[in-house]
Amino acid sequence: MIFVAAGLLLSPEGLDFVSVSSNSTLILNIAELALILTLFSDASKIELQALLSEEKLPGRLLIIGMPLTIAFGAIVAALFLKDITLAEAGLIGAMLSPTDAGLGQAILNNTKVPAKIRQTLNVESGLNDGGAIPFFLFFLILTRGEALKWPVGTLIVLAFEQIGIGMLVGAVIGLAGGWLSTKAVRVGWMSGLYRKIGFMSLAIISWLVADLIGGSGFIAAFTAGLITQAGGKIKTAEEEIILTEAEGNILSCAVFFIFGITVSARIFTISWPIFIYSVLSLTLIRMLPVAISLIGIKLHSETVLFLGWFGPRGLASVVLLLTAMEETGGIGGNETLSLAVITTVFLSVFVQGATADPGSEWYSRIVAKLPTDSPERKKVGESSISSYDVDVKNSLNNSEDR
Template sequence: MLLIGIFVALVFVYGLVSRRLEGGYLTAPMLFTLAGMLVAFLLTPGLVMESGGQAFLTVAELTLVLLLFTDASHTNLRELRRDGMLSVRLLTTGMLLTIVLGGVFAWWLFPSLGLWYAAIVGAILAPTDAGLGQVIVNSPAVPERVRESLNVEAGLNDGLSVPFLLFFIALTGMQGFEASGMLLEYIIEQLGYGAVIGLLVGGVGGLLLASFSRLGWLAEDGEQMAILSLPIMALLVSEMVEASMFIAAFVAGLALQWRFRPASREDRFYGLLGEWLSHSVFFLFGLIALTALQSLEWRYVAYGLLSLTLIRIGPVLLALAGTALTMRQRLFMGWFGPRGLASIVLGLVFLEQHGQGEGVELVSQLVVVTVWLSVMLHGASASSGIRWLNRG
């Protein structure tokens, strides 16, 4: 209860000064991560993972599902249809190269990891974070095609990473030839089923909302509650059939606005709930990050910085080659691929699936250090990065 009380008090204090912090160098994820680290220093480091690792995973998954659904429901479908190939490039060439480079550099810097554990690091740190990128995707100063491409990339790449992660986890315990066809099976189950679930939940839900709205039966508060139930429904159905809840949530958000336009375009209820949960995840992350950061070697920091720069920016530049985007816009999109909620969730999934064993602790430390660096560096550079983009 003590940790809950501290967190709730922090949320209240943040609310009091939130306007003052807007556009500055201290973002909400930075604030709650640092607060969590301070609490861990004063109390018991690692308390959360020792007493409630499964609860942490559940909260993190729910948070990401709500944020992905919210972002998708605000995606400009007209802009997406026009410039959708930018997102496709990022989600194919860009993402696959990011996983490969992430694994190669992890294996190079940490030979003891072995090939498959290094590949696991690459898969966990490949997806970008919709939550950390809110400053970018919500800023009217960023060109809409850049914003929407980054938003769609962040919405889908976490779900795309899951089959690779599960595949690499399986390969750590078997010979390569025994896993023949496993990756394709994971992709079909995770992505195909996830997309179908999202289309059905969002499409049918939107159709029913539109029908009852025309009948005059739908109050605005009731509309908000009904909409909030859709991502939760997508999550639960995905869990039942072992599909990607993240793909399902994002596709459900897209399908909803295809069939129904909410009376309240602010969607404040579930938007604020997602933000509140996001703050809790970064607070919990700060609690466990302190232990990992206390035993740092230069190689951990080196890998984290490589992950945020060369491993991310190189594939993005290659994926966007030949497009109408300026070099400044491509570099901007390369840098602003923050690692946050998605990598935290995938890291927790790895721990849940793999338990203990050689390489597990090293993988966990690399993920924690990289996410921590991303929270700090991307948060501090968001406002100045937007100004830099508009100077071009």
């Protein structure tokens, strides 16, 4: 919220201190690197077995909820935004499906909120950006192919090539690089800061190699992160992840600052259909799939509402939009597409960011009144992401004490 506001204030439309172009290759590279590091670090903190545990809440949101969110988002976009194609509607749905845990830190840090619910939101936000990218690539290639009149078969082959090559590169680099890094640490060839740098380099290498041979760098980085965690003896340590995540967070702040500058130049061009779509994207388009995915879990309606509302849009949506603009150029409904994503993220940053703290307090009071045997209050172990976050805070506190 602060960095977006700073971008608005210092933009040419504000105090005119800073001027940047969202079409700059440098800006795109910074944004992509921020997402690459975030995808890699988030994936490397997830234990895949935990994803399907604890009554499968995160798995339901990812496997059922996210595809439904993309489908609902595409359908509503096609109905409300008249000057876009079906492929572009699908692209909007895919770009606005990933959630950003950064805006909901007040929830994740509030121990009054049941561990199961915090864990669910944390794991979902850690994995759904990677899960949305295959859909994004598919609709992006369809959008380009429609303009260039490519055969449908060719488009499908290209989409699967990018996804498949990206997964293969990520798997190879994650497995081999993780093993080599672990071996180097064990024999004393690498320690301290270089261990952290070595881990972060796996994300960047997988991104560059996949992009070089025609695969998706985003898919490669996400897969590499998963493999380093799931590779048996290759166990990712907290001290290795912390630098990668910190660098990703720093670059994310830069992206939100640039986003604020971009919004300032376009905020007065937002039409009512786009504004209404953005409101629906943050409410019904997210809440209905969440409710459907949780059928049978016997959660209370307030819990379903809480999980549905706190799906803020942020870094992933912004970076995917920049990538789409770079790839599609002046195709079709680009202006409508970009305004829909910009408006939704802008509203999400301030509305959902501002309601995170009071919302978590409201929900904690609701939960306190529920019976002790209710699903929400069932004791669970924290997921790898949650326990990692606690470890990071303890490490930072210890560093400050020293």
